[in-house]
Amino acid sequence: METLIAILIGILFAGGVYCLLQRSLVRLVIGIMLIGQAANLLTFAASGLTRKHTAIIKSGAQTLEAPYADPLPQALVLTAIVIGFGFTAFCLALLHRTYKTLGHDDLDKFNTTDTEK
Amino acid sequence: MSPLLLPLLVPFVAAVACAFFQKSLKTQRTISFIAASFHLIASCSLLQTIRTDGIQVYLNGGWPARIGIALVGDLFSGIMLVITGLISLTVLIYSFKEMDNKLQSRAYFPLFNFLMMGVNGSFITGDMFNLYVWFEVMLLSSFILLAMGKKADQLEGSIKYVTINLFSSILFLSGAAIIYAKTGSLNMADIAQIIANSPDEKLLNSTAVLLLSSFGIKSALFPMFLWLPASYHTPAVSISSLFAGLLTKVGVYAMIRTFTLIFPLNNGLLQDLFYVIAILTMVVGVLCAAAQYEIRKILSVHIVSQIGYMVLGISLFTPLGIAGAIFYLLHNIIVKTNLFLLSGVILRKKGSCELKEIGGLYKSYPYFSTIFVLSAFALAGIPPLSGFWAKFIVLKAAADSKAYLLLGVGLAVGVVTLFSMTKIWAEAFWKKQPEEFPGEGIDTGTAPWQMMLPILFLTLCTFGLGIFGESIFQLCIETSTQLLDPSQYIHAVLGDS
Numbered sequence: 001m002e003t004l005i006a007i008l009i010g011i012l013f014a015g016g017v018y019c020l021l022q023r024s025l026v027r028l029v030i031g032i033m034l035i036g037q038a039a040n041l042l043t044f045a046a047s048g049l050t051r052k053h054t055a056i057i058k059s060g061a062q063t064l065e066a067p068y069a070d071p072l073p074q075a076l077v078l079t080a081i082v083i084g085f086g087f088t089a090f091c092l093a094l095l096h097r098t099y100k101t102l103g104h105d106d107l108d109k110f111n112t113t114d115t116e117k
Numbered sequence: 118m119s120p121l122l123l124p125l126l127v128p129f130v131a132a133v134a135c136a137f138f139q140k141s142l143k144t145q146r147t148i149s150f151i152a153a154s155f156h157l158i159a160s161c162s163l164l165q166t167i168r169t170d171g172i173q174v175y176l177n178g179g180w181p182a183r184i185g186i187a188l189v190g191d192l193f194s195g196i197m198l199v200i201t202g203l204i205s206l207t208v209l210i211y212s213f214k215e216m217d218n219k220l221q222s223r224a225y226f227p228l229f230n231f232l233m234m235g236v237n238g239s240f241i242t243g244d245m246f247n248l249y250v251w252f253e254v255m256l257l258s259s260f261i262l263l264a265m266g267k268k269a270d271q272l273e274g275s276i277k278y279v280t281i282n283l284f285s286s287i288l289f290l291s292g293a294a295i296i297y298a299k300t301g302s303l304n305m306a307d308i309a310q311i312i313a314n315s316p317d318e319k320l321l322n323s324t325a326v327l328l329l330s331s332f333g334i335k336s337a338l339f340p341m342f343l344w345l346p347a348s349y350h351t352p353a354v355s356i357s358s359l360f361a362g363l364l365t366k367v368g369v370y371a372m373i374r375t376f377t378l379i380f381p382l383n384n385g386l387l388q389d390l391f392y393v394i395a396i397l398t399m400v401v402g403v404l405c406a407a408a409q410y411e412i413r414k415i416l417s418v419h420i421v422s423q424i425g426y427m428v429l430g431i432s433l434f435t436p437l438g439i440a441g442a443i444f445y446l447l448h449n450i451i452v453k454t455n456l457f458l459l460s461g462v463i464l465r466k467k468g469s470c471e472l473k474e475i476g477g478l479y480k481s482y483p484y485f486s487t488i489f490v491l492s493a494f495a496l497a498g499i500p501p502l503s504g505f506w507a508k509f510i511v512l513k514a515a516a517d518s519k520a521y522l523l524l525g526v527g528l529a530v531g532v533v534t535l536f537s538m539t540k541i542w543a544e545a546f547w548k549k550q551p552e553e554f555p556g557e558g559i560d561t562g563t564a565p566w567q568m569m570l571p572i573l574f575l576t577l578c579t580f581g582l583g584i585f586g587e588s589i590f591q592l593c594i595e596t597s598t599q600l601l602d603p604s605q606y607i608h609a610v611l612g613d614s
Contacts, residue, residue, distance in 0.1 A: 020280070020284075025276070028276075028280060032280065032283050032284070032287075035284065035287050036283075036287055038287075039287045039290045039291045039294070040290075042290075042291050042294045042295070043290060043291075043293075043294040043297075046294040046295070046297045046298040047297065047298060047301065048298075072297070072303075073294070073297065076246055076293075076294070076297075076303075079246070079250065080249075080290055083250070083253050086257065087253075087257070087283060090257065090260060090261075090279075091279060091283075094260075094264060094272070094275060094276065094279060095276075097264070097267060097272060098272040098273070098275075098276055101267060101269050101272055102269055102272065102273070107276075110273050110276060110277070112269075112270055112273060113270050113273050113274045113277075113347045113348065113350075113351060114343075114346070114347050
């Protein structure tokens with residue numbers, strides 16, 4: 001299972017970077033989203049994956065019995081997903097406003113701040 | 118209540134309160150001003166507490182550090198909090214007059230306070246993932262502040278800034294995840310202890326480099342600095358001076374913290390990497406600056422080469438080297454913010470920051486020009502201003518470690534820095550106003566006191582840092598000794614266990 005997830009993370013990272021290298025603004029946002037998802041998956045898989053062992057203490061018991069799924073990466077990934085949502089929303093708003101103001105979405109023409117005043 | 122909570126709560130409460138008084142700019146200004154002053158006072162008293170009582174720890178919710186999120190204030194955090202308070206207060210006062218009211222009413226004050234909360238949070242957190250969260254708080258506020266105003270070049274700069282910074286956050290998140298996978302902990306002290314007990318270089322280097330790339334992007338190291346000159350000169354001057362002073366330095370802070378506590382640099386490969394990066398950052402940054410012809414752009418690219426000096430200090434990994442990096446950090450925050458504030462006054466008087474379009478400032482405004490030249494000299498490192506001591510300590514540390522290449526490069530870069538500051542002086546101040554450009558700004562008389570007071574105050578700070586350099590240097594040495602002996606930090610956070 002971990003191998004599969006690892007391969008998936010790799011594909012997502014590669015796809016995301018590929019999208020980032022394109023010239024269109026929309027692909028830029030898609031690229032960021034893909035890489036963000038890859039990082040989320042990486043966080044999720046950080047402490048190894050377990051099946052059918054939830055981190056819930058059985059009634060009557062005082063502590064968790066091993067084996068159980070590590071709950072911390074799940075909490076972390078939840079936080080990361082929420083933050084990722086916020087950023088994607090902001091990126092889309094920024095993209096929309098940029099497209100409206102500049103009238104094009106070709107990243108190759110985004111060089112006025114580097115060359116002119 | 119623990120004094121560690123104040124630097125987080127004060128900006129937070131102020132931000133929420135400002136959001137409630139959306140209609141009244143006057144109320145928002147008053148609230149932000151009170152919050153910033155209180156922030157400065159609270160940070161100073163916190164630094165004093167840390168100096169007398171040792172490292173302060175606050176465990177959120179009473180959970181032990183290994184499980185919960187710990188807030189840790191050591192000397193380094195304390196110093197950074199004080200300087201943040203200083204900069205936030207001065208820039209806030211400056212922005213009252215510099216930004217037009219329309220821009221101020223666009224949620225400027227809530228965002229300003231949230232930005233401060235993010236910066237402070239990054240300085241006092243003791244937890245890897247929490248550091249990521251504070252970075253995001255800081256980043257989102259900075260994104261909006263940068264894009265506020267919606268001018269074409271601002272949006273263009275924002276796209277670059279947003280993309281590269283999001284990418285760096287993702288790298289940081291991956292780094293934190295991998296650290297958790299390897300050590301089973303996110304608390305920095307705990308990770309440091311685990312890594313110190315079982316050093317497996319191959320596994321650790323990968324994570325360290327991941328974190329280095331992430332912090333490197335945030336603090337604009339070579340070769341990842343090109344987003345900075347593309348975006349920092351586009352927003353209102355108050356905002357860019359805040360960014361120039363503080364935001365890149367948070368990256369440097371994270372770098373010093375990580376590479377003294379978690380991955381101590383006494384490991385061959387990483388240290389070599391730091392050497393190379395330091396040299397290239399200094400040289401490429403200053404050469405790029407020499408090629409620019411817009412005051413704020415020159416200053417932006419200078420940030421890059423100055424960060425190189427700090428990395429140089431870190432890379433030496435001696436008490437003097439780290440102390441030099443911290444001194445440089447303090448000096449650079451003050452001087453860089455001040456230079457940006459000064460460029461705002463030039464923009465107001467002449468309507469442009471383009472060197473080809475302005476001139477004759479010295480003839481019309483001799484006092485103002487003197488203040489500018491003081492800050493410019495401080496940046497270039499002329500004694501007795503703060504820059505001289507900052508450079509001297511870093512280069513002395515390089516000489517002590519027999520890193521003569523670093524020493525030579527550091528000296529040479531200082532000369533080129535002086536050259537590009539002289540260029541601003543010769544073009545903007547000395548030369549006559551070019552005939553084809555009238556150079557009429559909105560303000561031909563004296564600049565309003567809300568703008569000049571912060572500038573004067575920061576100039577005095579530059580002098581103070583130079584003249585009372587020794588006591589500040591003592592503090593930096595104390596800090597670097599504390600940083601280089603992580604057992605104190607680990608003991609304070611984890612207790613005796």
